[in-house]
Each structure stands twice: as structure tokens, then as C-alpha cells.
Amino acid sequence: MIVEFGHYALVLAFALSLVQSVVPLWGALARDDRLMAVAAPVSVTTFIMVLLSFAVLTNAYLTADFSVLNVLENSHSAKPLVYKFTGVWGNHEGSMLLWVLILVFFGALVGFFGGNLPKDLRAATLAVQGWISAGFILFLLATSNPFARVANPPLEGADLNPILQDIGLAIHPPLLYVGYVGFSITFSFAVAALILGRTDAAWARWVRPWTLLAWSFLTLGIAMGSYWAYYELGWGGWWFWDPVENASLMPWLAGTALLHSAIVMERREALKIWTILLAIFTFSLSLLGTFLVRSGVLTSVHAFATDPTRGVFILALLCFFIGGSLALYAWRAPALKQGGLFAPISREGALVLNNLFLTSACAAVFVGTLYPLFLDAVTGEKISVGAPFFNLTFGPLMVPLLIAVPFGPVLSWKRGDLLAASQRLYAAFGLAILMTVFTFWLWGMDMVLAPLGVGLAVWVMAGAVAEILTRVKILEIGPSRAFSRLIGLPGSAWGTSMAHFGVGVTVLGIVTASAFQEERIATVRPGDVVELSGYQLTFDGAAPRRGPNFTEEVGHFTIRQGGIFVAELDPSKRVYTARQMPTTEAAIHTTGFSQLYLSLGESRGDGAVDVRVYFKPLITLIWIGCVIMALGGAVSIADRRLRVGAPKPARKRKSAAPAPAE
Amino acid sequence: MVFWILIAVMTAAAALSVLVPMSRARRSQDGPSGNADEAVYRDQLSAIEAELKRGLIEPEAAGAARTEIARRLLNAHDNHEREAGRISQAPRLKFVQGLALFALPAVAVGLYLFFGAPDVPDAPLAARLQAPAEEQSVDILVARVERHLAENPEDGQGWVVIAPVYLSIGRAQDSARAYAQAIRLLGPRQDWLTDMGEAMVIANQGLVPAEARQAFEQAAAMDASAVKPRFFLAIALGQEGRKSEAIEAWRNLIAGADGTEAWLGAARNELAELAGADGQSDRTSQTLAPRGPSQEDVAASQDMSPVDRQAMIRSMVSGLAERLADEGGSVSEWGQLMQAYVVLGEMQSAENALEDAQAAFADKPEDLSSIKDAARQLGLTGS
Known part of the structure; x- marks a missing residue:
């Protein structure tokens, strides 16, 4: 009975997301306060329902209830408790349920913490989130129901895929999903902005914490997945350019670009159309990743189940959301007002450069991942695109980007002075040269690229430190006063520096671990x-x-x-x-x-x-760097300015008080 | 019933989460977008001031930025002037209320009845294992004992209990292993050794493997009067082609019998088989054992355990098959052989027997047609 209860909760969540899809949007378009007011509570109720069904499925795993087909196929009564728990998402149905849970969780977060948003934007965003939830819950119910039952269950299950019986699995998918699915919120914000015709600097500000949240978790998820592959697959490699890994890297690259272009939009109200497009692309790439992994197009560890109907269903969802949002974009974008112009040497110019490189790198990964599939589908020819392709395309794109990273934050807005900016980075540059020479001295001249790589990594790290130090003008005011100013720096400044420093740390790990192994x-x-x-x-x-x-x-x-x-x-x-x-x-x-x-x-x-x-040597820096990046994201979210306009606690408490039924 | 009440409560809660916020919403004074964006721009202005104070931005740049932000602020303000929040007119509100009250439960319950299985009860493993023994299937009882043994592998008595059960549900290999555990833990006993050997023989498709033979020998040594190990040892001798020793063994066995034992028919059969093939006593064996299973044999076989019976039928069938192949036989004997194979589920052997029979009676059309009739009744294709 408990199992069926969870099943009903999932069905009810579907019905609720239909309401969430329609009513708030109608309200936003008709400017009807009553209909818009439905958005937040319904998103919370939907979340509670999905949470209930997830708890029920977990309970079925913990009690080894083999009358649930999903448990029967993926669990075993002798499995250690922790893997009974993590086994819930170690299979297709369970992991899709987790995906949906995180999806509605983000909806509920916006419903709960979105008090500083304009009512119409919040309502429309939640409505778009409702479409996605409805689509994926229907996918679960129709093609991959985790609550399918068995009338006369056998006494023992088939056990969880042993390669997934690992504590890494306990952490990796939830982190990755929070990242993947977190970008659904930026997507919903973008589509809502297109529908309402409201794309301004304030929009970029409102979207930023959500982008940061998703980005931080995606960074951790990718790092965790990489570390897991490193110690569990036994090949000693930490990145294989496996299509599944690429599927998570693409939204990360697009998301990183989005993070940066949104800053320009927030500050200068420029790059509006591009930012909206990036928000759409980022989630589209997440969806594409889900499609690639879940449809069985790729055979890998992650292809828990290969079933054509599922593939077709996800493909249909994919076409609907990506095609639909791009069509909406094509229709509405020309009506948006273009923002101000700016000089190439400026903060915004540097950020555009960042976007160019990141999106090109993303495109390179996209081609390398999808071209073999495309070729296979069209001509039947099987080729494999491996590390050499990516090293030749992705690598060269990253090098100029990394060189440029320290310049961005020290350039001023509108009209920057490259010379002045370079002066602030003298020390960092000197340190990088020093480290390069030191590495040459240590390893001899037979490896040319590796010492240069070390220098590049040091350059990025030292640049990040230099940026913070110049911000407090340490040379002019002395260390003691600088320290108090250091504390006073806004969270976003700290976040930027930490994330950039983390990039340098990761690069250092990559260079040393691959060159000097x-x-x-x-x-x-x-x-x-x-x-x-x-x-x-x-x-x-x-x-x-x-x-x-x-x-x-x-x-x-x-x-x-x-x-x-x-x-x-x-x-x-x-x-x-x-x-x-x-x-x-x-x-x-x-x-x-x-x-x-x-x-x-x-x-x-x-x-x-x-x-x-x-x-x-230094291989753990690869993952430590990722953790630093994610921490940078967290510090940036903590910036109090992101909560401007949030209702005062007293008012919030009043409106959140339980309402008597009328 | 409780289930449906809970479902009704959940549905009601879902509907209320739509209805209550609608009825509580008040018309807002400052339009649907509120003044949230104005707050953001004001904050941007103060951020510029802070940067200016820290010297992070040049005064003229600060001035330009201030103008830019002020323009946004004014724009936002103008927009708000034009918008004003509205409150639902009756038809729109009624429609959504109807949606929450009727469409939401209808969709949810309808879909659930389509996808769900409300009549399938939960079946957590622990509860299934704890249910009263008389309600449980053999499988669950076996699983219970297995679980117990997995935790207490040193419990010899447990292995003794489960070993014969394994054999009766066709897990001969596991049965042999369980007997071996029991013997290891509690010391050898004649009947366990014999049953272990028997399980090995059954697991080995009726042939006596070396370990089984050792077990029978040990059992026979422990108790010279025990018949069963000697019975199997005689079979083993026959299978190894040591005919005279086998005949000796069977004769000893039969001599020691008082004539009422169930295995006597099978033993006589084996003896007749060996003696016949040896050419020693040509038709004298006929007096010892009738051809094919007699009424007596069948009756005896019904007293045996299913496993014994299976083994006995098998030995009789193979005896009959060999004799028919070597010496030929009557139409009804061929019919018996085919039927025996069909009963044992060995359809291919039955088909082969039919082919052989057809070959044997190729020149006797009358007999051939009765063979074909018999085959048709047994459902053989005769292809």
C-alpha cells in the first residue's frame, strides 16, 4: 500500500504541474494577481508530492520490497545498507525520478525564495518550470515507471551493477543532477523573459544566484565523476572524453559563458539577446546530455537501460523544449532593445572574449561528441573521436582563454586601459615566468610544453590573487588597513577570485599529472x-x-x-x-x-x-581546483546584493502563515 | 479503504494549494512586477557610490554609470505607472477553481487507475520471511533457512534440515553441498553420506561420479547392512563396465532381500540387463525379471520418493531402449518406449525412438501404421 501511495503522489505531482504550467502564465499575461499567486504554493506542493514518491521508492529499496519491479531488477537483500540507499538512483527509473525531484526542487526554491522577483516574472518562470516537470513526469509514468509492480515476486533481486556500488556513486549523480537540472531555472527565466518581453539589467541580477548555484554543483558533479572514474575504472585516467563526460562538460562550458555574459547584462544592459540565448543553450545541452545518456544512443556505464521508446520520448521532449524555446527566441528577440555599445579593451570586451572562447570550445566538444553518432546514423560508418581530436581543438582554445583570465577582472568597465591593467599584473607575470624557468631547470629541455603549461597555471593563480590585492590597494594603504578592506569586499569579488584561482589550480594538476606521470x-x-x-x-x-x-x-x-x-x-x-x-x-x-x-x-x-x-604528481589538484571553483560560486551567491528587494523577514512570515481553508 | 482515504486527503491538499492562494491574493497597488527592479537599480546606484569611495572607479566613469542606471530606474518607474494589478473577474476565477476542484482530481485519479496497481500489496522481504510458516511457499521457507545459514554457517543441524528439501525441489547440487556441510560439522553418518551421494548422482544425470562413489563406499563401510549405498555401488559398477562384479553385487543385494522391498524390481531389472548383455544366461533373465516395468515395479515405484522414482524410471527406460536397439521387439514395446520418453519430457529421444521403430517395421505395413497411430496419440511428428 505504501508503494501505491508513492505512485499516486507522482501522478498527483503530474496533475499539479499541469496546473502550474497554465494558471500562473495566464495570470502573468492577463496581469491577474489571483492567478499569479497560485504559482509559488503549487510549485511547493508539487515538490512535496515528488519528494513523497521518492521517499516511498527509497523505502522499498531499504526494505527489499521485490514486488516493485525496479527494486527487483536493481537490488539485492544482502547489499550493504548504503548501497541500498544509493541504489535508488543507480538505475534508469530511479535516476530519472531523482532528476524530476531536483527539477521540482528548483521550482519550489524559486517559489519559496523568489520573493524579491516581480510577480509576473516569478509566475511565468514557474509556469515554464511546470512545463518541464510535466513533460518529464509523464516520461517517467509512461515509459520508465519506477513503481511498476510484480504480482508474485521472487525472493532475491538482481543486484545493483557492481561498478556502481561505490561511495562515489552516492555523491556523483545527485551533484551532477543538481547542476544539470539547476540550469532548468535559468532556462525558465529566459523563456519567461521572452514571453513577458522583460529583459533588462535587473533580470540578469535575478538570474545570477540560480546560475551560480547550478554552476557550482555542476562543477562539483563533474569533478566527482572524474575522480570516481579515476579510482573505480582502474585505468588511472581521470578524463576520457567519453560522450557521457562530454555531455556534462558542454552545459558546464555554456553555463560558464552564461555566468560571464550575465555580468555584462547586469552592469551595462548589453549582451541581452546573447545572454538569453546562452541560457536557452545551456539547459538544451543538459537535456541533450540526458537524451544521449538515457536513450541508449551511447553505450556506456551510464546506459542503465536501452529502450527505444524511451529514446523516442526523450527526443520528443527535447524537440519540444529546445525547438519551442528557439522558435520563441526567433520570434521575440528582434523586439528586444539592444544594449549599449562598448570598446574592445574593457571589462565587457574581456567578457565577450571569454564567451567567444568558451562557446567555441563548447562547439568543439559538441562536434566531437555528436559527429560519430551522426555519421553512424547516416552512413553506418563507425568512427571514434577520441582524445587526439579534443586535444587539438579544445586545448588550443583554452590556452588564449587562460592567458586572458587575469586581465578581465582588472580592466575597468566601458573603456579599459590595457597598459594600466598589465601594470597590476606585473608580479603575477613575473611569478609565472619564474615557475616556468624553474620547471625547465627541474625537468630539462626535452619537454617544452609542460613547463609552459605550469607557467600558465601559475599565471592564472597569481593573477587571481593580484586582482584581490589591487582591489584593496595593498601597495598604497599598507597591509593593516588593506586587511579590513579585504573583509569588506563584496562576496562576488571574492567569488570571482576564488573561482579563477581554482581554474589555475586545476590546470596545474592537469599539466603535471599528464606530463610528469x-x-x-x-x-x-x-x-x-x-x-x-x-x-x-x-x-x-x-x-x-x-x-x-x-x-x-x-x-x-x-x-x-x-x-x-x-x-x-x-x-x-x-x-x-x-x-x-x-x-x-x-x-x-x-x-x-x-x-x-x-x-x-x-x-x-x-x-x-x-x-x-x-x-x-599533483594529480589531486585537478579536483581540489574544482572544489575551489565551486566554493567561489558559493561565496558569490552569499553576496548580499543578490537578495536586494527580498521581502523583510517579518512580512514574509506573515504571508507564509498557514492559510485557513475557505 | 484507508488507502483511498489517504489518497482523497492528498488530492484535497493538492486542490487547496491552488484554491487558497487565489482566494487570499489581494490586488496589489504597484502592478504585477512590483517595484523589484527599482530596488535592484537603487542598489546598483549605491554600489557605484561605494566603489567611488574605495577609489575603484574614476569619478567621471562613476558619473556616466550613474546616468545609465538612473535612466533604467526612470524607465522602470514609468512602466510601473502604466501597469496596475488586477483581480480576477468572475469567469476566469471560476474556471481555475473548477480546474482545481474537478480536473485536477479527475486527471490524477484517472491516470493512477491506468498506471497504478492499487490491489498489489507491499511485500518487504523481512515481512515475507516472518509470515506464519503454513502460509509460505517452499521457496520462502528455503530462503528463510538459507538466510539463517548464511548468518550461522556452523549450524550443522540447519544443513541437515535443508539438504533433503533441496533435493525435493530439484536443487541436487545444493543438496549435496548441504550434506557435505552437515557431515563436516556433525561428523559422517551412513544415511547422510548415502543421501549426499544420491544427490550427486542426480545432479550428474544419473551417472555415479567419483566423489559419490567414495561417499557410498564410506557409507557401506560404516554399516554393512545398509542397502541403499550398495544399490548405488552396484549401479556404479555397471556404469564402469565391470559387469561380473556388478552382477555379483546385484545378486548379493537380491539374495539379502526378503522380497517386499520397493527397490527389488529395479535391482532385478539391472541384473537382467547386465546378464542379458553379457550373454551369460540368455533367456534365463526373463524368468528373473519381466520385460518392461511390471505392475509390481510400478507399484514399487509409487512407494519411492519422487527422486528415487525418477531414477528408477530412467534406468528402466534406458534398459528397454538398449534391448530394443540390440534385439528388436514388438510393436507395443516400441510404443512403451516412446511413451516413456514423452512422460520424461525427452521429446527428442521420443522422436528418435519413433524413427528407429519405423525403420524396424519398414517391411511390415500393418505394424508400421499402428506405430504411426501410437506416435500420433503421443503428439510426435515423426518427421
Whole structure:
């Protein structure tokens, strides 16, 4: 009965999103206060309903209720509790339910915290959000119902795909989805702006916290996914240009561009049409990612289920939302007033440059991801576009962008002075040159690009620090007064610097981990020693071990450095019994920011085993940088100016008081 | 019933979340967009002042920015003058109220009845396992014991309980493993060793594997009077082609019987088989055992457990098949063979038997047609 209760809650959420789609928009167009007032409460109720159904599905997983087909197909009673929980979204139906949950959650957030928005904009935005919710809940109910039942359930389920039984899975999809789906709100804002014909500087201000929120989570989600692939797939790689990864990178690039162009729109009321278009594109790319992953067009770890009807349904949704919003854009955009003009050397000029590079990079990834699919569909020819293509297209686009990053924030609005700006960056530039030379000295001249890459990373990091320091005029007023001004800086300034610094950190990690990595593949017998990067790895032997739902062969290694004990590492090869599926569990030792990465290969019999050992200098900086970027986003959201016009708490409490039924 | 009441409550709450805010909304004085944008522009103005004070912006740039923002502020203000919030006229409000009161529940309940399964109860595993034993299927009982054994693998008595159950539900391999656990934990016993061997034989399609043979030997050594291990050992000897030893073993077994045992028919059959093939006692075996299963054999087989019965039928059928292939037989014997295969579910063997029979009676059209009749009744195609 509980299960059916959750099922009904989902159906009710669909009916409510239909109301949310129609009534507030009607109200906004007719300027009817009563109809607009429906938007916020209904969005909250819809969220509660979806939350209920999600809780019910989770409960079915926790109690191993195999009368729910979804649980039967994806769970197992002996699975550890945490994976029973995360297994809820470790499959197609459950993950789409999570997707919808986050979608309506954002709707509810706007309903709840959108008090500073004009009523008509809020109503129209929530109505557009309602269309998306209705579309995807219908998709769930019609093609991927998580509440499908089994009349006479067997006693044991099929277990969760073992590769997904990992704590990384617990965090990665929710983060990624918050990012992906978060951009639905900017999309809804953009479509609402087009419908209402209201695109002004204030609009950009209102959209900013939502863009920042989605962007921060998407950054974390991508980083988490990358780290998960790094230690779970056992290849030691952290980015594979896999179409699924690209599917999350594209909205990130577009979203980053949107973040920057919205600043211009907010400050100068320029780039309005472009910003609206970017908002539409960003969410469209999120939808495209969902389509690619969920339709089974791509076969990968993430293709939980490949079912043509689902693909067709998502494709139809995709055509409706992307086509519809672009048609609306084509119809309404010419009517929008163009903003002011500006000189190329100025803050807004730098931001336009940023947008050019980011969107070009996004286009490169788009082509590299979709061209093979297109070719396959049209000619049947199968090609694979891999790292070389992206290194040749994406890489060169990133380099000038990174060079330009420190200039942006130090240029002034309207008419900038490049010379004056460069003067503020002297120190940063000097430091970058110094680090480049230092790297050359350390590694010799046989690698040319890597030291330059290190220099570039240092340039971006030092530039971010220099920007904050010039803002408080540390050279003119001295450190003690500068400190108090530092604290007084608005959150958005801190956010910008932190995010840019994070970019530099990530770039540094990427450059060092790929250029200076050392690798050894060996077949070892007990007692053998593998030598790598000054570490001696002694193989002490392998032994079988039993986990709750797997058996594994664990190799035991003792790591020494110059004879001194450093760590013990136990990489293993697992076989998950229910699906008879093998996985590799790499063992990782972190020293400073660098990592020693150990992964077991085939057993050769008589105790010999293949082992791959990598030393990856500064590799953790890749993910640490992403975390810093996301923190920058969070600090920026905390900027009090983003809440201008929000109703005072007292007034809010009154209007939020429970209403007696009339 | 409680379910439908809860559903009604949920639906009502959903409808109220539409109706209540509509009735509570008041006409706003400052138009639908309020003065939210004006607030943003005022804040931008004060931000310019702050930047100017910090020296982050040149005075003339600040002046230009101020003008720009002031223009936006004025624009926004003008727009607000023109707009004014309205409150629903009756028809629009009535329409939306109708939507919330009728369309919303209709859509929700209608779709739910289409997609949902209100009559399927929840079935959390723990509750299913705890239900009273008489309501549970064998599968659930087995799962319960398995769960118990997974947690207490050292409980020998548990393995003793589940082993014969495994065999009766056709999981011979698991049964053998369970007996092995019981023997490991509680020490060897003649009947467990024998049953373990039997399970191995069944899992091995009737052939006696080496481990099973060892188990039977150990059992026979523990209790020389036990018949069952010796029965299987005799089968094993026959399968290994040690005919004289096998015949010896069967004769000993039969000699020790008092004539009422259920296995006696099968034993005689085996003996006749071996003796016949050996050519030792040519037709004398006929006096020992009738051809094909006699009434007596059938009666005996009904006393046996399903597994024993299956094994016995199998040995009889294979005996009959060999004899017919070597020496030929009557039309009714061929019919028996086909029927036996059909009963055992081995359709391909039945078809093969039909083909052989047709070949054997190719020159006797009358017999051939009765073979075909029999085949048709059994549903064989004869292709």
C-alpha cells in the first residue's frame, strides 16, 4: 500500500504541474494577481508530492520490497545498507525520478525564495518550470515507471551493477543532477523573459544566484565523476572524453559563458539577446546530455537501460523544449532593445572574449561528441573521436582563454586601459615566468610544453590573487588597513577570485599529472619489488577475501621510500556474485598532492599477478581546483546584493502563515 | 479503504494549494512586477557610490554609470505607472477553481487507475520471511533457512534440515553441498553420506561420479547392512563396465532381500540387463525379471520418493531402449518406449525412438501404421 501511495503522489505531482504550467502564465499575461499567486504554493506542493514518491521508492529499496519491479531488477537483500540507499538512483527509473525531484526542487526554491522577483516574472518562470516537470513526469509514468509492480515476486533481486556500488556513486549523480537540472531555472527565466518581453539589467541580477548555484554543483558533479572514474575504472585516467563526460562538460562550458555574459547584462544592459540565448543553450545541452545518456544512443556505464521508446520520448521532449524555446527566441528577440555599445579593451570586451572562447570550445566538444553518432546514423560508418581530436581543438582554445583570465577582472568597465591593467599584473607575470624557468631547470629541455603549461597555471593563480590585492590597494594603504578592506569586499569579488584561482589550480594538476606521470606495468610474484619514482613496492602476495555480496582477490603491497616504510596498499579484483561481474579496485596512496596508484591486472597462476603502478604528481589538484571553483560560486551567491528587494523577514512570515481553508 | 482515504486527503491538499492562494491574493497597488527592479537599480546606484569611495572607479566613469542606471530606474518607474494589478473577474476565477476542484482530481485519479496497481500489496522481504510458516511457499521457507545459514554457517543441524528439501525441489547440487556441510560439522553418518551421494548422482544425470562413489563406499563401510549405498555401488559398477562384479553385487543385494522391498524390481531389472548383455544366461533373465516395468515395479515405484522414482524410471527406460536397439521387439514395446520418453519430457529421444521403430517395421505395413497411430496419440511428428 505504501508503494501505491508513492505512485499516486507522482501522478498527483503530474496533475499539479499541469496546473502550474497554465494558471500562473495566464495570470502573468492577463496581469491577474489571483492567478499569479497560485504559482509559488503549487510549485511547493508539487515538490512535496515528488519528494513523497521518492521517499516511498527509497523505502522499498531499504526494505527489499521485490514486488516493485525496479527494486527487483536493481537490488539485492544482502547489499550493504548504503548501497541500498544509493541504489535508488543507480538505475534508469530511479535516476530519472531523482532528476524530476531536483527539477521540482528548483521550482519550489524559486517559489519559496523568489520573493524579491516581480510577480509576473516569478509566475511565468514557474509556469515554464511546470512545463518541464510535466513533460518529464509523464516520461517517467509512461515509459520508465519506477513503481511498476510484480504480482508474485521472487525472493532475491538482481543486484545493483557492481561498478556502481561505490561511495562515489552516492555523491556523483545527485551533484551532477543538481547542476544539470539547476540550469532548468535559468532556462525558465529566459523563456519567461521572452514571453513577458522583460529583459533588462535587473533580470540578469535575478538570474545570477540560480546560475551560480547550478554552476557550482555542476562543477562539483563533474569533478566527482572524474575522480570516481579515476579510482573505480582502474585505468588511472581521470578524463576520457567519453560522450557521457562530454555531455556534462558542454552545459558546464555554456553555463560558464552564461555566468560571464550575465555580468555584462547586469552592469551595462548589453549582451541581452546573447545572454538569453546562452541560457536557452545551456539547459538544451543538459537535456541533450540526458537524451544521449538515457536513450541508449551511447553505450556506456551510464546506459542503465536501452529502450527505444524511451529514446523516442526523450527526443520528443527535447524537440519540444529546445525547438519551442528557439522558435520563441526567433520570434521575440528582434523586439528586444539592444544594449549599449562598448570598446574592445574593457571589462565587457574581456567578457565577450571569454564567451567567444568558451562557446567555441563548447562547439568543439559538441562536434566531437555528436559527429560519430551522426555519421553512424547516416552512413553506418563507425568512427571514434577520441582524445587526439579534443586535444587539438579544445586545448588550443583554452590556452588564449587562460592567458586572458587575469586581465578581465582588472580592466575597468566601458573603456579599459590595457597598459594600466598589465601594470597590476606585473608580479603575477613575473611569478609565472619564474615557475616556468624553474620547471625547465627541474625537468630539462626535452619537454617544452609542460613547463609552459605550469607557467600558465601559475599565471592564472597569481593573477587571481593580484586582482584581490589591487582591489584593496595593498601597495598604497599598507597591509593593516588593506586587511579590513579585504573583509569588506563584496562576496562576488571574492567569488570571482576564488573561482579563477581554482581554474589555475586545476590546470596545474592537469599539466603535471599528464606530463610528469610515471608508469610501470609488471608481472610480480610474492617477494618481488617494483621500483617507481623513488618508491619500492614489495608484493607480499595475494589472498582471497569475501565481502557481503562479492568475493575478491586482494593483493598486498608494502610501499617503502629509500627503505623506510611508507604505506601498505591493497588493490583488489572483485567479482560480484549476483551478476558474476568483475571490477577492479585500485589502491591509492596520497602524498601531499601527488598520488601513487596501484591496480591489479590478470592473475598468472602460481601466485604471479600483473600490476600497474602509476605515480601521478599533483594529480589531486585537478579536483581540489574544482572544489575551489565551486566554493567561489558559493561565496558569490552569499553576496548580499543578490537578495536586494527580498521581502523583510517579518512580512514574509506573515504571508507564509498557514492559510485557513475557505 | 484507508488507502483511498489517504489518497482523497492528498488530492484535497493538492486542490487547496491552488484554491487558497487565489482566494487570499489581494490586488496589489504597484502592478504585477512590483517595484523589484527599482530596488535592484537603487542598489546598483549605491554600489557605484561605494566603489567611488574605495577609489575603484574614476569619478567621471562613476558619473556616466550613474546616468545609465538612473535612466533604467526612470524607465522602470514609468512602466510601473502604466501597469496596475488586477483581480480576477468572475469567469476566469471560476474556471481555475473548477480546474482545481474537478480536473485536477479527475486527471490524477484517472491516470493512477491506468498506471497504478492499487490491489498489489507491499511485500518487504523481512515481512515475507516472518509470515506464519503454513502460509509460505517452499521457496520462502528455503530462503528463510538459507538466510539463517548464511548468518550461522556452523549450524550443522540447519544443513541437515535443508539438504533433503533441496533435493525435493530439484536443487541436487545444493543438496549435496548441504550434506557435505552437515557431515563436516556433525561428523559422517551412513544415511547422510548415502543421501549426499544420491544427490550427486542426480545432479550428474544419473551417472555415479567419483566423489559419490567414495561417499557410498564410506557409507557401506560404516554399516554393512545398509542397502541403499550398495544399490548405488552396484549401479556404479555397471556404469564402469565391470559387469561380473556388478552382477555379483546385484545378486548379493537380491539374495539379502526378503522380497517386499520397493527397490527389488529395479535391482532385478539391472541384473537382467547386465546378464542379458553379457550373454551369460540368455533367456534365463526373463524368468528373473519381466520385460518392461511390471505392475509390481510400478507399484514399487509409487512407494519411492519422487527422486528415487525418477531414477528408477530412467534406468528402466534406458534398459528397454538398449534391448530394443540390440534385439528388436514388438510393436507395443516400441510404443512403451516412446511413451516413456514423452512422460520424461525427452521429446527428442521420443522422436528418435519413433524413427528407429519405423525403420524396424519398414517391411511390415500393418505394424508400421499402428506405430504411426501410437506416435500420433503421443503428439510426435515423426518427421
